[in-house]
Amino acid sequence: QQQVKQSPQSLIVQKGGISIINCAYENTAFDYFPWYQQFPGKGPALLIAIRPDVSEKKEGRFTISFNKSAKQFSLHIMDSQPGDSATYFCAASSLFGNQFYFGTGTSLTVIP
């Protein structure tokens, strides 16, 4: 059973555009939802994370929108830049959990 579903698998956006990646989860016990950014040959690095007590969190050009009732959350990258080209993974975990459950990843390409 896939705990976290992510879409789209790949995304191509023009420079300056908005990139949107969506995730849905199954387990209502999840209460921490990070997004990880991974460049080729590197390990995943935390980009931004949200708890379910808020519906939105913004850090610079990156925003997480969270819909608890729908069990969905999304990453919005405003003014996308070529340097944002990477693979993005959503994930979920719970307070007493022992692992992160990762989505399948989205390969983002920002065209200059």
Place this chain on the structure above:
Amino acid sequence: EPEVTQTPSHQVTQMGQEVILRCVPISNHLYFYWYRQILGQKVEFLVSFYNNEISEKSEIFDDQFSVERPDGSNFTLKIRSTKLEDSAMYFCASHVDRGLTEAFFGQGTRLTVV
């Protein structure tokens, strides 16, 4: 900035051979993990380790796999008899506290089984 370091960066081994992947977690972290990523696929959980014992393991982590923290700093993943399908990127991660805080990932070890 503290970081998780992994060695080697790339390991090529023959099928059936044993491999040991090494990780040095961030010094004040208490929770340690191994994940793997088959090329182009999602990051998959293998095992979590706390207080010198396994706290959770996935179905992937069968009897061919083992972990240990031999000297209080290194955290190792051993695969006893490698199979072709073990070829993947293996990531070590550490956590100062589980659940709601950032997990820091190493740069990974690319394991190629031939």
